[in-house]
Amino acid sequence: MRKSGRALRTRSEARLSGKGKLMPIRAVPRKTYSNGVIFFLAPAVIVLLAVGIFPLLFAVWNSMHEFILSRARIYALHGQPFLWFQNYLGLVNDAGFRESLFRTFVFLLINLPIQLVLGLLIALLLHKVGHEWLKNICRVSLVIPLATTLAVVGLMGRLMFNSSFGVVNYAVATVISLFHSIGPLLQGHFQVLHGFWRHVVPSNMIDWLGNPNLAFATVSIMDCWQWTPFCALVLLSSLTLVPPEIEEAAKLETDRWWQVLWRVQLPFMLPGITAILILRTADILKMFDVVYTMTQGGPGNATDLISVYVQRVGFRQVDQGVASAQAIVLLIITIILSRIYIRYFYREI
Amino acid sequence: MIFLDRPGYNAIIKLLPDFEKRTGIKIKYQIVPYENTREKEELDFSSNGELTVALVDLVWIGEFAEAGWIVPFEEIKKKYPDIIDPNFDINDFIPLILNAFGTWQGKVYGPPFDNYSGLLYYNKDMLKEAGFDKPPETWDELINTYAPKLTKNSKYAFALQSRRGETQSCDSFMRFLWPWGGSLLDAKFHSNLGNPKSQEGLNFRQSLEKYMPPGIVDYDHSDAVNALAQGNVAMITEWSAFYSTLVDPKSSKIVDKLGVAPEPKGPDGRKPALGGFSLAVASQANDKQKAAAWLFIQWATGKEIGKQYVEAGGISGRQSTYKDPALLAKYPFIQPMLDSWQQGVPEYRPRFSEWSKLTDIIAEWGTKMMLNQVSVKQGSDEIGTRTEAVLKDAGYYDGKKPLAQ
Numbered sequence: 001m002r003k004s005g006r007a008l009r010t011r012s013e014a015r016l017s018g019k020g021k022l023m024p025i026r027a028v029p030r031k032t033y034s035n036g037v038i039f040f041l042a043p044a045v046i047v048l049l050a051v052g053i054f055p056l057l058f059a060v061w062n063s064m065h066e067f068i069l070s071r072a073r074i075y076a077l078h079g080q081p082f083l084w085f086q087n088y089l090g091l092v093n094d095a096g097f098r099e100s101l102f103r104t105f106v107f108l109l110i111n112l113p114i115q116l117v118l119g120l121l122i123a124l125l126l127h128k129v130g131h132e133w134l135k136n137i138c139r140v141s142l143v144i145p146l147a148t149t150l151a152v153v154g155l156m157g158r159l160m161f162n163s164s165f166g167v168v169n170y171a172v173a174t175v176i177s178l179f180h181s182i183g184p185l186l187q188g189h190f191q192v193l194h195g196f197w198r199h200v201v202p203s204n205m206i207d208w209l210g211n212p213n214l215a216f217a218t219v220s221i222m223d224c225w226q227w228t229p230f231c232a233l234v235l236l237s238s239l240t241l242v243p244p245e246i247e248e249a250a251k252l253e254t255d256r257w258w259q260v261l262w263r264v265q266l267p268f269m270l271p272g273i274t275a276i277l278i279l280r281t282a283d284i285l286k287m288f289d290v291v292y293t294m295t296q297g298g299p300g301n302a303t304d305l306i307s308v309y310v311q312r313v314g315f316r317q318v319d320q321g322v323a324s325a326q327a328i329v330l331l332i333i334t335i336i337l338s339r340i341y342i343r344y345f346y347r348e349i
Numbered sequence: 350m351i352f353l354d355r356p357g358y359n360a361i362i363k364l365l366p367d368f369e370k371r372t373g374i375k376i377k378y379q380i381v382p383y384e385n386t387r388e389k390e391e392l393d394f395s396s397n398g399e400l401t402v403a404l405v406d407l408v409w410i411g412e413f414a415e416a417g418w419i420v421p422f423e424e425i426k427k428k429y430p431d432i433i434d435p436n437f438d439i440n441d442f443i444p445l446i447l448n449a450f451g452t453w454q455g456k457v458y459g460p461p462f463d464n465y466s467g468l469l470y471y472n473k474d475m476l477k478e479a480g481f482d483k484p485p486e487t488w489d490e491l492i493n494t495y496a497p498k499l500t501k502n503s504k505y506a507f508a509l510q511s512r513r514g515e516t517q518s519c520d521s522f523m524r525f526l527w528p529w530g531g532s533l534l535d536a537k538f539h540s541n542l543g544n545p546k547s548q549e550g551l552n553f554r555q556s557l558e559k560y561m562p563p564g565i566v567d568y569d570h571s572d573a574v575n576a577l578a579q580g581n582v583a584m585i586t587e588w589s590a591f592y593s594t595l596v597d598p599k600s601s602k603i604v605d606k607l608g609v610a611p612e613p614k615g616p617d618g619r620k621p622a623l624g625g626f627s628l629a630v631a632s633q634a635n636d637k638q639k640a641a642a643w644l645f646i647q648w649a650t651g652k653e654i655g656k657q658y659v660e661a662g663g664i665s666g667r668q669s670t671y672k673d674p675a676l677l678a679k680y681p682f683i684q685p686m687l688d689s690w691q692q693g694v695p696e697y698r699p700r701f702s703e704w705s706k707l708t709d710i711i712a713e714w715g716t717k718m719m720l721n722q723v724s725v726k727q728g729s730d731e732i733g734t735r736t737e738a739v740l741k742d743a744g745y746y747d748g749k750k751p752l753a754q
Contacts, residue, residue, distance in 0.1 A: 069391050069392070069395045070391060070395075070412050070415075070416045070702050071416065162572075163562075163563060163564040163567075164562065164564075164576070164581065165579075205503070205563060205564075207563045207564035207567075208564075209564060209567040210563060210564025210565065210566050210567040211564070212720060212722070215567070295513070295567070296512065296513050296514050297513060298512060298513025298514075298517075298566065298567065298712075298713075298716050299512075299513060299566040299567055299716045299719075299720055300513075300566075300713065300716045300717040300720050300722050301713050301717075304713075312709055315388040316387075316388070316705055316709060317705055317706050317709065318388075318391055318705070
C-alpha cells in the first residue's frame with residue numbers, strides 16, 4: 001500500500017508495485033472466446049513446440065546423459081547412461097571451454113560498443129533534415145549487409161583479407177605508393193611517417209588471417225561491417241519516435257547537440273538500445289558461420305569463439321551430451337545477461 | 350550415398366549412366382564438402398537413416414567398424430555368394446592402400462575407391478633458374494640447397510598447407526614425424542612426440558617456415574595449390590588429386606612447367622602422406638539394398654572401368670590398371686604415386702575412433718607451434734598429455750580396448 005493512499009488503478013500497476021499486498025481489484029468481466037480461437041492459435045503453438053520447446057527439452061535430456069554418437073549402436077535402445085550433472089561439472093575443468101567463453105566475452109566487449117557508437121552516428125546523420133534522396137539511398141544500402149548470408153560474409157572476408165591477392169592488401173599497397181609519390185612534398189615528415197608505418201607493418205603484405213591478433217581483428221571487422229547497419233536502423237527508428245515538437249523545443253533551448261542527444265533523444269532510444277544489446281549478445285554467443293568459414297577458430301585458437309568450440313565437441317568429437325551441456329550453459333548466460341540489460345537499461349517513456 | 354566434390358567422384362558420376370543402364374539400379378547421391386561428411390554420415394548411421402553405401406576416409410575406418418556401421422567383405426561374400434564378380438580379385442588392389450583404407454584389425458570392409466598419396470609438385474622453370482635440373486631427393490637437400498636459392502623477391506621456395514583443422518594435423522604436423530623416424534604414439538600408445546626423432550622432425554618444420562610465404566598457418570589446400578599455380582612458390586607437397594587442378598589452364602599458370610616427384614626422403618626414408626577413401630556396405634541397409642550397394646562398389650572399383658576411371662580424372666587403386674604403359678605416359682603423376690605407395694605407413698594417421706579428438710588437439714597446438722606461441726617442446730608436451738588423457742579415457746591403457754591403429 002502506498003503511503004499516498006492513491007488507489008492502484010490497473011492490474012499491471014498492482015503487479016508492478018511488488019512488495020505490498022495487492023488491493024483487491026474488482027474483477028473486470030472476462031471476455032469469453034469461442035472455441036474457434038483454439039484452432040487459430042494451434043498452428044503457431046504446435047510449430048513453436050516442435051521447433052523450439054521440444055529440441056530444448058531434448059538438449060536438456062541429452063546434457064544429463066552420456067551420448068556419444070559413435071557409440072550409438074553400443075547403447076541399448078534409449079539406454080544412454082544417466083550422469084546427473086557430470087557433464088556440467090566437467091565444464092568447470094575444461095580449460096578450452098573457459099578460454100573460448102572468455103574470448104567470446106572479449107569479442108563482445110570490443111565489438112558491441114563499436115557497433116553501437118558507429119550505429120548511433122549513422123542514425124544521427126540520417127536523422128538530420130535535408131538531402132532526402134541521398135538519405136534514402138543510404139537507408140536502403142544499410143540493409144545489404146544484413147541481407148547477406150553469414151557464411152558468405154565469412155568467405156568474402158577470407159578473400160578480401162587474403163594476404164597475397166586480397167583487395168584489402170591491394171588498397172594498403174596503393175595508399176603506400178601514393179605516400180611515396182607525395183613523399184618529397186612532406187620532406188622530413190615523410191621519413192618519420194614512413195618509419196612509423198614500417199614499424200607497424202614490416203611489409204606491404206599484411207598477414208591478416210595468419211597473425212593471431214590480426215585474425216581476431218579481421219573477424220571483428222567483418223562482424224562490425226555486418227551488424228553496425230542493424231544498430232543504425234534500430235536507433236534511427238527510435239529517433240523518429242521523439243515527438244518533433246519536443247525536439248524542436250530542445251533545440252531552441254540549447255545549441256549543443258549532445259545535450260539534445262543525452263536529455264531528449266537518448267531516453268526514447270533506450271528500448272531500442274536494450275533490444276540491440278540483447279540481440280547482439282545472443283548473436284555473438286552463437287556466432288559460428290563467419291568464424292568457421294573464415295578461420296575455423298585458428299590460427300592457434302585466436303578466434304576460437306564459444307560456438308565454434310561447442311560445434312567441434314558436438315559434431316566432430318560427436319559428444320552430444322557434453323555439447324548439449326555447453327549449449328545449455330550458454331542459454332543460461334544469455335538469459336541472465338538479457339535480464340540484466342532489461343533491468344539496467346530499459347526504460348519506458 | 351555421399352560423394353565429395355573432387356575429381357574421383359566427378360569421374361564416377363560421369364560413368365554412372367552405364368552402370369545404371371546395365372543393372373537397373375538407381376544410385377542416389379548427394380555432394381557434401383569433406384569437412385561435413387563424417388558428421389553427416391554419423392548422424393545418418395546413428396539414426397538408421399537412408400545411406401546404403403558408406404564413404405570411409407581412412408581415419409574413420411576404426412570408428413565406423415567398431416560402431417558396427419559397415420559390413421565386412423567376408424559377410425557379404427557369405428551372404429550373397431552369387432553376386433560376387435569372379436573377376437573382382439581383392440588381391441589386385443595395391444596392398445598398402447587396401448590395408449590402410451579398407452581394412453580394420455585384419456578384416457577387409459571395402460575396396461579403396463578414391464586414393465591419394467602425398468607428392469612433391471614443383472615449378473620446373475623456377476628450379477632451373479636457380480640452377481637445379483631435378484627436384485630435391487631429400488628434405489635435407491630441400492632446406493639446405495634448394496630453399497635459400499629459391500626464396501627471394503617475395504617468391505618462396507616452399508608452401509606447406511597448415512590451416513587449423515585436418516589440414517594442420519594431417520598435412521602439416523604428421524608429415525614431419527614419419528620421415529624422421531618419429532611418430533605420434535609408441536607401441537604402448539603413449540605419446541612418442543618427446544622422442545628425439547619426432548622432435549627433430551618438428552624442429553625441421555619450424556626452420557623450414559622461413560622459406561614459406563607469411564601467413565602460412567592460414568594456408569589451406571587451395572591456398573597452397575594456388576601459390577604454386579600462380580608461380581609464387583617453387584614447391585609444394587600436396588595430394589595426388591590436385592594434379593588435375595595444376596594442369597588446368599583455367600586455374601594454373603604453370604601447366605607446362607609443372608614437375609611431379611615423390612615426396613622428399615627424411616633420415617628414416619620416404620614415408621609420404623597417405624590418404625584416401627574406401628567404399629563399404631552400410632549395415633543399416635535392407636538385404637536388397639545391401640546387394641545393390643555391393644554391386645555398385647564392385648563396379649566402381651572394378652578392373653573393367655579402371656582405365657576409364659583414370660581417364661575421367663579418378664585414381665584407381667588397382668595394380669592391373671597401371672600395367673598399361675600408355676596410361677603412365679599420359680599421366681606423369683602416376684609413377685611417383687605408385688612409388689610412394691610402395692613405402693607408406695598405413696597408420697600415417699592413427700585410424701582409431703579417437704583420432705577425431707586427437708586431430709583437434711594437434712590442429713590447435715600444431716598451429717600454436719608454428720606461430721611460435723609455444724616452443725616445439727612445450728607444444729609436443731601439451732599434445733602428449735592431452736592425447737594420453739583421451740586414450741586413457743578410451744580404455745587403451747587398462748586393456749579394455751586392443752591397441753589397434
